[in-house]
Amino acid sequence: MAEVTRLVHKYLRHDKKFPHVWCPGCGNGILLGSLIRAIDSTGLQKDEIVIVSGIGCSGRISVYVDFNTLHTTHGRALTFATGIKLANPGLNVIVIMGDGDATAIGGNHFIHAARRNLDLTAIVVNNNIYGMTGGQYSPTTPYGALAATAPYGNIEHAFSIAELAVTAGAGMVSRGTVFYASMLDELIGKAILKRGFAVVEVVSHCHTQYGRRNRLGGPVEMLRWQKEAAVRIEKAKEMTQEQLRGKFTVGILADRDLPVYTQEYDKVREAARAMALERGKADGKI
Amino acid sequence: MTKRPPGRQLVLQGNEAIVEGALAAGCRFFAGYPITPATEISEVMSYRLPAVGGTFIQMEDEIASLGTVIGASLAGVKSMTATSGPGFSLMQENLGFACTAEVPCVIVNVMRGGPSTGLPTRVSQGDVMQARWGTHGDHPIIVLAASTTQDCFTATVRAFNLSEKYRTPVILLADEVVAHTREKICLPRPEEVEVIDRIMPNMPPDWFIPYEDNSRGVPPMSMFGDGYRYHVTGLIHDVRGFPTERRDEITAFLNRIFRKITQHLLDIQQIEEEMTEDAEVLVIAYGSVSRSARRAVREARENGVKAGLIQLVTLWPFPRQAVEPVLRRARVALVPELNMGQMSREVKRISQGATRIETLNRIDGNLITPGEILTRLVRM
Numbered sequence: 016m017a018e019v020t021r022l023v024h025k026y027l028r029h030d031k032k033f034p035h036v037w038c039p040g041c042g043n044g045i046l047l048g049s050l051i052r053a054i055d056s057t058g059l060q061k062d063e064i065v066i067v068s069g070i071g072c073s074g075r076i077s078v079y080v081d082f083n084t085l086h087t088t089h090g091r092a093l094t095f096a097t098g099i100k101l102a103n104p105g106l107n108v109i110v111i112m113g114d115g116d117a118t119a120i121g122g123n124h125f126i127h128a129a130r131r132n133l134d135l136t137a138i139v140v141n142n143n144i145y146g147m148t149g150g151q152y153s154p155t156t157p158y159g160a161l162a163a164t165a166p167y168g169n170i171e172h173a174f175s176i177a178e179l180a181v182t183a184g185a186g187m188v189s190r191g192t193v194f195y196a197s198m199l200d201e202l203i204g205k206a207i208l209k210r211g212f213a214v215v216e217v218v219s220h221c222h223t224q225y226g227r228r229n230r231l232g233g234p235v236e237m238l239r240w241q242k243e244a245a246v247r248i249e250k251a252k253e254m255t256q257e258q259l260r261g262k263f264t265v266g267i268l269a270d271r272d273l274p275v276y277t278q279e280y281d282k283v284r285e286a287a288r289a290m291a292l293e294r295g296k297a298d299g300k301i
Numbered sequence: 302m303t304k305r306p307p308g309r310q311l312v313l314q315g316n317e318a319i320v321e322g323a324l325a326a327g328c329r330f331f332a333g334y335p336i337t338p339a340t341e342i343s344e345v346m347s348y349r350l351p352a353v354g355g356t357f358i359q360m361e362d363e364i365a366s367l368g369t370v371i372g373a374s375l376a377g378v379k380s381m382t383a384t385s386g387p388g389f390s391l392m393q394e395n396l397g398f399a400c401t402a403e404v405p406c407v408i409v410n411v412m413r414g415g416p417s418t419g420l421p422t423r424v425s426q427g428d429v430m431q432a433r434w435g436t437h438g439d440h441p442i443i444v445l446a447a448s449t450t451q452d453c454f455t456a457t458v459r460a461f462n463l464s465e466k467y468r469t470p471v472i473l474l475a476d477e478v479v480a481h482t483r484e485k486i487c488l489p490r491p492e493e494v495e496v497i498d499r500i501m502p503n504m505p506p507d508w509f510i511p512y513e514d515n516s517r518g519v520p521p522m523s524m525f526g527d528g529y530r531y532h533v534t535g536l537i538h539d540v541r542g543f544p545t546e547r548r549d550e551i552t553a554f555l556n557r558i559f560r561k562i563t564q565h566l567l568d569i570q571q572i573e574e575e576m577t578e579d580a581e582v583l584v585i586a587y588g589s590v591s592r593s594a595r596r597a598v599r600e601a602r603e604n605g606v607k608a609g610l611i612q613l614v615t616l617w618p619f620p621r622q623a624v625e626p627v628l629r630r631a632r633v634a635l636v637p638e639l640n641m642g643q644m645s646r647e648v649k650r651i652s653q654g655a656t657r658i659e660t661l662n663r664i665d666g667n668l669i670t671p672g673e674i675l676t677r678l679v680r681m
Contacts, residue, residue: 028532030541061530062526062527062528062530063526065525065526067372077532077534078532078534078543078544081530082530083525083526083530083531084530084531084532084533085372085375085525085532085533085534086532086533086534086535086536087368087398087535088368088394088395088398088535091364091365091368091395094360094364094365094366094368094369094372095368095369095371095372095375096372097332097358097360097365097368097369097372098330098332098368098369098370098371098372098373098374098375098376098380099372099373099375099376099525100372101330101356101358101369101373102330102356102372102373102374102376102377102378102380103376103377103378103524103525103526105526106376106525106526123361123362123365124361124365124368127360127361127365280351280356283351284351284352284354286351287348287350287351287352288351288352290352291352
């Protein structure tokens with residue numbers, strides 16, 4: 016308890032009028048705890064960290080924490096983060112988005128940020144629904160599920176966010192759950208320290224908008240589902256397709272050393288300077 | 302022997318001059334997406350910026366371009382993007398964010414024929430009202446227009462200076478003719494260019510209230526990483542930057558962002574006048590059309606018509622205090638524009654019937670010629 020209190024006092028903004036906007040039992044609070052513990056474990060200073068968030072329930076995280084914080088437009092968090100990182104590569108930029116935020120309205124930015132492999136940490140909170148607007152179906156709502164805009168059942172198929180990030184070229188991709196909080200601490204910590212674009216898909220729950228409508232129970236039952244359906248990636252390799260039906264993998268899906276955008280751009284600067292110098296010599300100015 | 306003017310004399314196109322202006326003003330970050338007729342700005346930026354330690358990035362679309370520019374500006378680097386009609390439409394949401402979060406940045410819109418994909422390679426002035434009201438919600442904005450290559454340089458410098466001074470996005474409207482005309486330009490020496498930087502906080506971080514009002518209405522701006530940790534949001538916020546729904550805080554915030562522009566109107570508004578002292582027949586023009594208008598006015602004078610020209614450099618906020626006295630003295634004013642009358646409506650509003658306002662509109666993708674304006678002037 017003392018440790019929790021220390022971290023609360025150190026990292027939460029005491030001058031912000033709490034309470035927060037989240038429903039009792041929401042996974043966002045658990046994620047916020049993991050984020051703070053992960054940042055604390057890295058030893059980074061508060062001034063070195065920028066938290067960028069999108070729009071939605073998860074987007075409100077940036078208000079509560081005592082870092083440089085930026086609450087952007089819907090889906091565009093990664094673009095703002097790209098500008099911050101390029102302008103000041105010394106900053107550690109952590110982006111928090113929801114599933115609709117990152118893969119619907121911001122889907123284009125998500126795949127391109129992964130492709131560029133800019134040194135950012137992207138946390139995607141996947142609760143399978145648009146929670147804040149009242150439970151409309153998102154790109155990760157399962158086929159057949161009910162939603163405010165799918166009253167007869169969802170006929171679209173869900174994205175697999177982590178696999179999408181792997182294919183798009185992210186340096187590190189992992190998936191965790193808000194049930195396995197200590198594992199999530201570890202995954203987020205590794206993502207922050209990774210040089211390159213590091214994605215953490217966080218499987219969370221929205222009992223208010225998704226669970227209730229689909230008769231999945233309250234937060235306890237939905238967390239229990241996370242416990243039962245999550246399979247460590249190492250273990251999944253030894254399992255058959257049949258055994259993996261209805262389950263999802265957790266752990267680090269990809270960790271590769273790819274050229275980092277800022278380092279590549281340093282080479283561009285060197286080449287440009289060398290060319291400018293040559294031109295100056297040719298003109299007789301130098 | 303004639304004395305050479307200081308600086309460098311070159312032949313440049315408007316788009317290249319915009320890059321020179323941006324670099325002279327201290328711009329070190331550019332994000333953009335290819336679009337005719339603004340692409341040369343991206344191309345020259347990609348070549349020039351890395352050589353001066355700056356950063357160029359080509360984003361996946363115009364939405365991302367402006368988002369990235371706002372991010373870079375929040376991290377303390379003067380930033381710019383450039384686009385044309387369709388891309389400018391995509392930028393409107395983030396433009397509103399920059400207004401609300403008070404992030405300095407410059408957006409160049411090289412206007413082409415619209416609506417929609419329209420006339421990509423043809424000139425237009427169809428985005429005057431979009432520049433003013435394109436993003437949703439009541440908001441203040443500064444919009445400048447350029448008519449020559451030399452203007453492109455000075456207006457870009459001024460756009461950055463106003464943006465930094467008043468913590469607001471500034472839109473520079475060029476058009477296809479201005480952007481692609483190659484002509485002589487005199488680039489001043491760096492020390493001759495007045496450069497204004499945003500005011501940074503100088504109090505201890507604990508004392509810093511990021512959006513606290515002051516006599517200027519413009520709070521000092523810290524950059525991410527400099528020790529003043531604060532919250533930036535597109536939600537309506539209180540003086541600490543946190544979202545609010547309190548009526549008093551909402552009103553105070555919105556009033557301040559309007560006031561910071563309106564109380565500095567005299568500094569922001571800019572017009573160029575030619576032979577207006579005794580003008581009975583006035584032409585009010587901006588952008589490439591003001592070039593035709595200038596020649597038409599001179600020729601009208603040679604024909605005995607007491608004509609004069611007001612060239613609008615600041616389009617928004619409309620330079621009312623500067624235009625009004627000249628307009629009152631004139632018998633009639635002509636507003637030639639490459640649209641259906643977006644600015645003439647504003648001039649009529651200012652005139653309030655005191656001076657007759659006539660319009661000359663062209664929307665076929667071609668420039669209004671001096672002859673067309675002259676024909677109207679001698680008949681008015």
